[in-house]
């Protein structure tokens with residue numbers, strides 16, 4: 001990068017949101033650059049990256065980024081019980097998150113976007129023609145870049161927008177830790193083709209554990225938990241080691257250890273724009289805490305922002321005022337409801353009463369629901385199928 005380069009749009013963050021936006025803008029002929037401190041997009045692949053099939057189709061994700069397909073659910077808990085729901089067709093995929101980022105980056109650069117790996121945006125200021133961003137490179141060198149619009153796509157870190165103001169409501173946070181395990185095929189087969197979750201306070205208090213299949217011979221084993229300042233919570237690594245022992249996975253070599261945070265406001269009323277700075281993806285709370293997932297929601301935010309940003313670049317900056325509302329509509333009322341319910345659902349799993357509620361819920365699901373219906377509940381938030389009266393029970397309110 002030479003001193004004071006100029007782009008129409010500069011995107012901070014080469015996650016799914018930033019890279020998809022770069023691709024959409026470059027395809028429309030915009031001079032756009034993406035910067036990210038990662039030197040290699042396969043590094044720090046922190047996300048479990050499970051998606052429903054609808055998202056795989058909607059974003060046309062190719063086979064090369066799908067590590068495994070799944071067509072069922074396996075739920076362990078609250079004690080040693082184990083329940084299974086299997087469909088006769090695929091319901092979703094577990095992605096190779098690093099592979100997804102690399103594929104999106106290849107698509108964006110093929111369309112003409114500039115990708116600057118090893119560079120982080122350290123700060124920015126408004127300028128007559130937009131913004132000036134200050135970048136730091138891999139060797140600590142500093143550069144500045146001028147742009148008409150600057151996009152904060154730095155995920156839950158919100159490196160440029162900062163945390164939302166108090167009036168937008170508190171950020172609800174969950175931490176996840178995940179290990180990539182290598183194991184013999186006969187053992188891997190027991191966990192393949194399904195998403196497995198471990199629920200209940202004897203497994204993971206105020207959260208859940210999971211085993212997701214990757215390519216043959218590899219599994220992701222993880223735990224995620226919502227933060228609760230009023231309670232001492234055991235370290236996540238300790239819970240993960242216990243899970244490994246209890247699931248007879250202790251002999252499997254660990255190929256990679258990673259993890260991270262999901263942080264979202266519940267109502268998503270935070271500012272999405274500050275002058276020439278726009279927020280995208282998890283930086284504006286698209287991560288969903290109920291399912292601990294947000295790749296498809298982050299990519300949806302790029303789909304919403306791209307046409308509005310094109311209008312702004314074409315001389316109609318007012319178009320961007322519609323962004324927060326259009327994004328809320330795209331995510332839908334079910335998304336908001338699930339966000340609100342996440343806190344109660346997970347934080348409530350800390351007592352025998354919580355385990356009993358969970359037991360009743362799982363029993364009911366086993367009797368009444370198919371694998372497809374479980375997907376509709378957990379990925380499409382179709383709570384009403386269980387009747388509005390059942391909702392408080394379903395989500396642990398009573």
Ligand SMILES: Cc1cc2nc3c(=O)[nH]c(=O)nc-3n(C[C@H](O)[C@H](O)[C@H](O)COP(=O)(O)OP(=O)(O)OC[C@H]3O[C@@H](n4cnc5c(N)ncnc54)[C@H](O)[C@@H]3O)c2cc1C
Pocket residue numbers: 012013014015016017018035036037038046047048049050051119120121122153154155156157159175176177178259260261262280281282283286287288292293294295296298
């Ligand atoms: C443990 C865990 C498990 C998860 N499992 C799932 C799952 O199964 N399914 C699912 O859909 N979602 C899952 N998620 C959530 C999902 O990964 C996120 O919602 C999604 O990655 C958000 O995309 P994004 O592009 O908004 O941000 P991110 O993917 O977080 O990308 C942000 C990028 O910004 C870069 N960056 C940071 N600071 C700067 C800076 N100053 N300048 C420039 N760049 C910067 C980072 O290096 C990063 O590459 C999980 C998350 C965690 C933590």
